Amino acid sequence: MRQALARKAAPRTRISRSMSYPAPVKGWNERDSLADMRPDHAIVLNNFFPKTSYCEIRGGNSSHATGTTGNVKTLAVYNAVNGTNTMYAYTASGIYDVSSAGAVGASKLARTDGKHQWTMFGDGTSNWLIAVNGVDKPAYFDGTTWTAVDGASSPALTGLTTTNISSLFEFKGRLIFLEKDSLSFWYLAAGAAGGALTEFDMSGVAKKGGYLMAGATWTFDGGSGPDDRAVFVTSEGEVIIYSGTNPGSASAWALTGVFDLGKPLGRRCMQKIAGDLVVITESGAYPLSTALQSAIVDNRVALTNIIENAFTSASRSYGSQWGWEAIVYPAQSAMIFNIPIAEDGTHQQYVMNTITKAWCRFTDWNAETFAVFKGQLYFSRGTAVYKAWSGTSDAGSNIIAYGKTAFSYFKDMGSEKRFSMFRPVLAANGSLSFLTDIDIDFNDTEITGQASYTAISGGQWDVSNWDEAFWAAGMEVLKEWTSPDEDVGRCAAGKIKIATNSLTVQWLSCDWIYETGGPL
Numbered sequence: 001m002r003q004a005l006a007r008k009a010a011p012r013t014r015i016s017r018s019m020s021y022p023a024p025v026k027g028w029n030e031r032d033s034l035a036d037m038r039p040d041h042a043i044v045l046n047n048f049f050p051k052t053s054y055c056e057i058r059g060g061n062s063s064h065a066t067g068t069t070g071n072v073k074t075l076a077v078y079n080a081v082n083g084t085n086t087m088y089a090y091t092a093s094g095i096y097d098v099s100s101a102g103a104v105g106a107s108k109l110a111r112t113d114g115k116h117q118w119t120m121f122g123d124g125t126s127n128w129l130i131a132v133n134g135v136d137k138p139a140y141f142d143g144t145t146w147t148a149v150d151g152a153s154s155p156a157l158t159g160l161t162t163t164n165i166s167s168l169f170e171f172k173g174r175l176i177f178l179e180k181d182s183l184s185f186w187y188l189a190a191g192a193a194g195g196a197l198t199e200f201d202m203s204g205v206a207k208k209g210g211y212l213m214a215g216a217t218w219t220f221d222g223g224s225g226p227d228d229r230a231v232f233v234t235s236e237g238e239v240i241i242y243s244g245t246n247p248g249s250a251s252a253w254a255l256t257g258v259f260d261l262g263k264p265l266g267r268r269c270m271q272k273i274a275g276d277l278v279v280i281t282e283s284g285a286y287p288l289s290t291a292l293q294s295a296i297v298d299n300r301v302a303l304t305n306i307i308e309n310a311f312t313s314a315s316r317s318y319g320s321q322w323g324w325e326a327i328v329y330p331a332q333s334a335m336i337f338n339i340p341i342a343e344d345g346t347h348q349q350y351v352m353n354t355i356t357k358a359w360c361r362f363t364d365w366n367a368e369t370f371a372v373f374k375g376q377l378y379f380s381r382g383t384a385v386y387k388a389w390s391g392t393s394d395a396g397s398n399i400i401a402y403g404k405t406a407f408s409y410f411k412d413m414g415s416e417k418r419f420s421m422f423r424p425v426l427a428a429n430g431s432l433s434f435l436t437d438i439d440i441d442f443n444d445t446e447i448t449g450q451a452s453y454t455a456i457s458g459g460q461w462d463v464s465n466w467d468e469a470f471w472a473a474g475m476e477v478l479k480e481w482t483s484p485d486e487d488v489g490r491c492a493a494g495k496i497k498i499a500t501n502s503l504t505v506q507w508l509s510c511d512w513i514y515e516t517g518g519p520l
Contacts, residue, residue, distance in 0.1 A: 015515050016420070016513055016514070016515055017410075017513070017514055017515070017516060018511065018512060018513050018514075019408075019410050019411075019511070019512045019514075020509055020510065020511045020512070021039040021040065021405070021408065021509060021510050021512075022039075022040050022053075022508075022509050022510075023040075023050075023054055023055045023403075023424075023425075023507040023508055023509055023510065024040055024041055024042035024045060024050065024055060024403060024405055024406070024507075025040055025050045025051065025052065025053060025054065025055060025356070025358060026038060026040045026041045026042075026050065026356070026358050027041065027042060027045060027050040027306070027352075027353070027356070027357075027358025027359040027360055028041075028042050028043075028044070028045040028050075028306075028307055028310075028358075028359040028360050028361060029041040029042065029043065029306055029307070029359075029406065030306065030307040030308065030309040030310040030311075031305060031306045031307065031308050031309060032306075034406075034407050034442050035407065035442070035491070037406035037407065038406060039405065039406050039408050040406075041405075041406045042360075042403055042404060042405055042406065043404045043405070043406060043407075043493060044361075044402060044403060044404040045359070045360040045361065045403050045404075046360070046361050046362075046363055046400075046401060046402045046403070047360075047361075047362055047363060047364070047399055047400060047401040047402070048360055048401050048402075048403050048507060049332070049334070049351065049353070049360055050353055050356065050358040050359075050360055051353065051356075052353075052355060052356060053508075054427070054506040054507060054508050055360075055403065055506070055507040056504070056505065056506045056507070057392075057399055057401045057498065057500065057503075057504070057505045057506075058351075058362055058389060058399065058401075059332075059388070059389035059390050059391060059392070060389075060390060060391040060392055060393045060394045060395070060399055060501075061365060061379070061386045061387060061388045061389075061390065061391070061394050061395060062386060062387050062390060062391055062395055063101075063384055063386055063387075063395060064098065064101050064378060064384070064385045064386055064387045065089070065096075065098035065100070065101060065102065065103075065104050065384065065385040066102070066103055066104065066383065066384045066385075067103045067104050067383060067384075068089055068091050068093070068094075068096045068098075068104055068383045068384070069091060069093035069094065069107070069383070070091030070092040070093040070094075070114060070383065071091060071092075071114070071344055071368065071380075071382050071383060072089040072090065072091055072114065072368060072369065072380035072381075072382075072383065072384075072385060073090055073091060073092070073113075073114030073115045073116070073322075073368060073369060073380075074089070074090035074114055074115060074116040074118065074131065074369055075087060075088070075089055075090075075098070075369050075370065075371035075373075075378060075379075075380055075385065076088050076090065076116070076118040076129060076131055076371065077129075077371055077372070077373050078120070078127075078129040078141060078143065079120055079127070080127065080143055081127055081143075085099075085373065085374060086099040087099045087371060087373040087378065087385075088108070088129070088141075089104070089380060089385055090111060090114040090115075090116045090131065090133075090139075091111065091114040091383075092111060092112060092113055092114045093107060093110070093111060093114075094107025094108065094109060094110050094111050095107060095108045095109045095111060095131075095139060095146065096108065098385045099373075108141075108146045109139050109146040109147075109148060110136075110148075111133075111136050111139070112135055112136055113133050113134075113135040113136060114133075115133055115267075115322060116131040116132060116133045116139070117131065117132055117133070117166070117167040117168060117214075117267055117268065118130060118131035118132075118168075119168055119169055119170055120170075121170050121175055121193060123191055123192060123193040124191055126142040126143070126193070127142070127143060128140055128141065128142055128193050129141040130168060130175070130193075132165040132166060132167065132168050132177070133166070134163070134164065134165065134166030134167075134180040135163060136148070136163060137149055137150050137153075137162050137163055138157070138162055138165055138168075140155065140193070149162055149194070150162045154194075155193050155194025155195075156194050156195070157177075157188075157194055157195070157197055158195070158196050158197065159186065159196050159197035159198065159199070160177070160179065160186050160197045160199070164179055164180045164182075165177045165178065165179065165180070165186075166178050166179070166180040166212075166267065167212070167213075167214055167215060167267055168215075169215045169216050169217060170217065171217050171228070171230045172190070172217075172228060172245050173190045173191050174187055174188060174189070174190045174191075174245075174246075175187065175188045175192070175193065176215060176230070177197065178212045178213075178214070178215055178232075179199075179212070180211075181211050182211055182212065183201065183202045183203040183206050183209075183210070183211060183212055183234065184199050184200060184201045184202065184203075184212075185199075185200050185202070185212060185215065185232065185247075186198060186199050186200070187200065187247050187248075190245075190246070198247070198248060200247045202232065202240060205240055205255065205258060206234050206236070206238050206240060206258070207238070207258070208234065208236035208237070208238050208260075209234075209236060210234045210235035210236035210238075211234065211235050212232055212233070212234055212235075213233050213234060213235050213264050213266075213267055213269060214232075214233050214264065214267050214268070214269050214270050215230065215231060215232045215233070215270075216231050216270040216272070216277055217229070217230065217231070217272075217277075218230075218231045218241070218276075218277040218288055219272070219275055219277075227243075229241050229242065229243050229256060230242045230243075231270070231277060231288065233261075233264050233269060233270065233279060235263065235264070236263060237260055237261055237262045237263040237264065237281060237282075238258055238259070238260055238261075239258070239259045239260075239261045239279065239288070239292070240255070240257075240258050241255075241256040241257050241258075241259075241292075242254065242255055242256060243256050257292070259291075259292050260297070261279055261281055261286060261291060261292075261297060262281035262282055262283045262284075262286075262297060263281060263282045264279060264280060264281055264282075265280045265281065265282060265315060265319055265324035266280075266322065266323070266324040266325065268280075268324060268325035268326075269281070269324065269325075271325070271326035271327065271328065271335075272328075273287070273328050273335060273354065274354075275289075276288060276289045278303060278326060278335075279291070280324055280325075280326060280337065281315075282312070282315040282316070282319055283297070283299065283302070283312055283315070284299060284302030284303070284304040284305065284308060284311055284312070285302060285303045285304045285311075285326065285337065286301065286302050286303070287301070287303060303335075303352060303357070304337075304350070304359075306357075306359060307350060307359050310350070310361075311350065314339050314341075314350075317341075318339065318340055318341050318342075321340040321341070321342065321343055322340060322343050323338055323340030323343060323347065323368055323369065324337075324338060324339070324340060325337075325338050325369065325370070326338070327370045327371070327372065327377075328354065328372075329372060329377045329389065330372075330375075331375055331376070331377070331389075332377075332389060333353055333354045333355050334351055334352065334353060334354060334389075335351070335352045335354050336349050336350075336351050336362075336370060336377075337349060337350045337351070337352075338367060338369070338370065340368075343368075344368070344382070345366065346366055347365065347366045347367050347368065348361055348362060348363055349361070349362040349365065349367065350362075363400075364394055364399070364400070365379060365381070365386075365388065365394070366381050367379035367380065367381060367386075367388070368380045368381055368382075370388075376388075376389075376390065377389045377390075392500065392501060392502050392503055392504060393500075393501035393502065394501075396501060397501060398499040398500060398501045399499070399500060399501065400497070400498070400499045401497070401498045401499075401500075401505070402495070402496070402497045402498075403495070403496050403497075403507065404439070404493055404494070404495045405493050405494045405495075405510060406493060407439075407441075407442060407491040407492065407493045408491055408492065408493070409490060409491045410491075410492075410512070410514065412516065413490065413491075414490075415490070415516045415517060416488060416489065416490060416516070416517045417488070417489065417490065417492070417514045417515065417516050417517070418487050418488050418514060418515045418517070419438060419440070419484055419487050419488075419489075419492050419512065419513075419514045420483065420484075420487065420513050420514060420515065421481045421482070421483060421484075421511075421512070421513035421514075422436060422437075422438050422481070422482055422483075422484050422494050422510070422511070422512055422513075423479060423480065423481045423482065423510065423511040423512075424436060424494060424496045424507060424509075424510050424511075425477065425478070425479050425507075425508045425509045425510065425511060426477070426478040426505060426506065426507055426508060427475040427476065427477050427478065427505070427506040427508055428475065428476060428478055428503050428504065428505045428506070429474055429475050429476070429503055429504050430502065430503045432478060432498070432500070432503060432505065434496060434497065434498045435447040435495075435496070435497040435498075436482045436484075436494070436495060436496050436497075437484055437485055437494075437495050438484040438485075438492045438493060438494050438495065439492065439493045439495065440487070440488065440489030440491070440492050441489040441490060441491055441492075442491070447495050447496075447497050475504070475506065477508070479511075481511075481513070492512070492514075494510045494512075
C-alpha cells in the first residue's frame with residue numbers, strides 16, 4: 001500500500017548568535033561617529049594603555065623624593081660624562097637634588113620661579129646643565145658647581161640682561177637664547193657656554209607679531225647633521241624655520257619658511273620624537289614633517305587627530321594653565337602629553353603608543369611635570385617627586401581602569417538584538433574582581449553589574465605533583481560570562497571597570513551572545 005512521504009521538518013531558525021572582537025587596541029577615539037567607529041576602538045579608555053595586541057592597566061607610582069621648599073615645577077636631568085647622572089627639581093625657592101630616594105637636602109641655588117626651560121650643552125671642557133625662566137639669572141651646572149650667570153659671573157653672558165632669557169636650545173654646537181617678550185633670539189659663538197651674545201631680530205619675518213615662545217632643533221633623520229633646521233615658534237602660532245650654521249653670516253644662514261600652525265600651548269610646546277619635532281598647539285599636536293607640506297593646516301596629519309574633540313576642548317578650557325608639555329618614554333613606547341586642568345591640582349595625561357599611534361587617557365597622577373631619569377619615568381606633584389609607571393598601585397591606592405568599546409551592530413544594522421551575555425577576556429596574575437555592563441543604542445550609563453573571578457593557582461616546580469598541578473605561566477586567562485542589565489537594541493558597547501593595587505591586568509578581547517529579531 002502506498003504511503004505518503006514524510007514531510008521534512010522546516011529547519012529551525014538560529015536563535016542565539018555569538019561574536020568576538022579584539023580589545024580596543026586601536027585606542028581612544030574622540031573623532032569618529034559613534035555609529036561608524038571600528039570595533040577595535042574605544043569610546044573611553046582610562047588608565048588602560050593600548051599595546052599592539054592587548055590593553056594593559058598602566059603602571060602605578062611611588063614616592064621617590066620629598067621635602068622641597070615650594071612645589072616642583074621643573075625636573076631636569078644632568079647627564080655626566082662618567083655616567084653618574086643626577087636629577088634636579090626646580091621650585092620657586094631653589095634647586096634640589098632629587099636623584100636619590102628620600103628627603104631632599106638643601107637647595108643648590110636660590111630661585112624665585114620654578115618654571116624653567118633647560119638643555120644640556122658641552123663646550124669641549126665641561127658638560128653644562130643650563131636652565132632659564134625669564135625671571136632669575138640662568139642656572140648653570142657643570143657637574144660640580146652651580147652658578148647664577150650674569151655679565152660678571154664665570155662663565156658670563158654679556159649683551160643682554162640675563163634675567164630676560166626665557167628659553168634656550170642648542171643648535172649645531174651653538175647656544176641660542178630667546179629673549180622674553182621679544183621676537184629676538186641671541187646666540188653665542190659656536191662651542192661656547194658663555195661670552196658676548198649677539199642679537200638676531202625676527203620682527204620683520206614674524207608677520208603676526210607677538211613674541212618668541214620656544215625654539216628647538218629639527219632633525220630629519222633622527223641624528224644631528226648638516227640638514228638640521230632651527231625652528232622658532234611665536235606666541236601667535238607662526239613657525240619660523242632657518243637652515244645654516246651661523247646666524248651672523250648671510251651666506252651661512254637662510255630663512256627656509258614661515259608657516260602658520262596655530263597658537264602654541266606654553267613654552268614647553270615642542271618635543272622631539274625620533275627624527276621629527278612635534279609642536280603642541282591649541283588645535284592639536286603636529287609633527288613638522290607632515291604639518292608643513294601644505295599651505296594650510298590639515299588637522300588630519302596631527303598626532304592628536306583621532307582624539308581631536310577631547311584635545312581641542314581641553315585646550316580651550318585649560319590652554320592658559322601652566323604645565324602643557326610632552327615627553328617620550330621609550331621603555332613603554334609611549335608619548336605623554338600633560339593636560340593641566342588646574343595648576344598645583346588636577347592633571348590628566350593623554351598618552352599615545354608611539355608604535356601603533358593608539359591613544360588613551362591617564363588619570364589620578366596629577367603630575368605637574370615629567371622627566372626620564374636613568375630610563376625610568378618620574379613626575380612631580382606638590383613638594384615631592386614620584387617614580388611613575390612602576391608597580392601596580394598609586395602609592396598604595398587602587399589604580400582604577402575603565403574602558404568602553406565602540407558600539408557595534410554586529411554586522412547586522414537592521415535587526416533588533418537581545419543581548420544576553422557579555423564577556424571581556426582578561427589575563428591577570430592573581431585573583432581579580434571587576435565590573436562589567438553594556439550600553440545599548442548609544443546610551444551612556446554607569447556600570448551596575450559585577451563579576452568576579454579567582455585565578456587558578458599555578459603549580460610550583462619541584463614541589464607540586466606532576467600531572468596533578470596546573471603549571472601557570474604568570475598570567476592566567478580569565479573568561480567569565482556576565483549578564484548585562486540592558487538587553488534589547490540594534491547596537492551595543494561593552495564596558496569594564498577594574499580597581500586593583502596588586503595585579504597586572506591585560507584586556508585581550510570581548511565576547512558576546514545575543515539573539516536577533518526582525519526590524520521594528
